[in-house]
Amino acid sequence: MAFKLFFTEVASPFAQALLRELEHYTFAIVTPSVSGVIDGQIQDDPGIVIDTRAYTSIALVDELEMSMHNLPVIHISSHEVFTVAENGGSYSEQDIPNGTSPRALALIAAEAQALEHAKTLILRLPLLVDINPDNWFAAFLGQLSTESWLSVSETTRLDPVCTKEACRVVIAVVQQITCGAENWGVMHLRSAEPCFEAEFADHLVRQLKKEHLPAAQLDVIKGPSIWTGSASVLVGRRITDTFGVQMRSWRLGVKSLMQRWVEQKREEQGAADDIDEPVSIQ
Secondary structure (H helix, E strand, O other), X not given: OOOEXXXXXXXXXXXXXXXXXXXXXXXXXXXXXXXXXXXXXOOOOOEEEEEOHHHOOOOOOOOOOHHXXXXXXXXXXXXXXXXXXXXXXXXXXOOOOOOOOHHHHHHHHHHHHHOOOOOEEEEEEOOEOOOOOOOHHHHHHHHHHHOOEEEEEOOOEEOOEOHHHHHHHHHHHHXXXXXXXXXXXXXEOOOOOOEEHHHHHHHHHHHHHHOOOOOOEEEEEOXXXXXXXXXOOEOOOHHHHHHOOOOOOHHHHHHHHHHHHHHHHHHHHHHHHHHHOOOOOO
């Protein structure tokens, strides 16, 4: 009998990315019907609930089906439960969420509800550069490759992680839970080291130059970011200490995203050149 993963939704970019990565594994995937009710009878089948509603517009505090209450739950949450810490501070798993925006309050309420279940793992994700918000990474690269000058902050801290890396961690946790791991509570995903916006931008500029593409000159400022905005930076070791998941450098994820972006731009440029090329009439 295949171990089942019950998704609470499949519309969000994160859920879709996770489903693509799971195609390489043998888990049976159970998804919600059009009505939002999860198809199939759970009965005594082994399984895990993957709750990714934090990345949709679905009401986060909707109750899970009663038939699912005895299953382990991996509840995906976000750094957005925290306000941005002053003086470059970070938040650990032991810190109490202090966000005050409507989204932060909804995320906090959803976490509280999820923790009412005995076997719940809250996995807070940092800034996912390629989907949150609105493919931030591609937009930032677009600015760096078209502007002559771009102001970047040397005081705004970032903890950029790509979606593929977040999916890798979720799947690693799922595999260990299926083998009997009993590690519950709040855990943070993060990169091996945070960086400042100026450092992140400088890395991208260097990569653009290696690809012989236009790159902006950077105007490094000491004030807050005027482009990326601020993000709460997560710290913590629980997911490493309990599941053995090693944190990776943000540069690894950026490299693959950068290659994909460059290939797409060159394909677009090639298509534009084909259109502009004059047609010879014989």
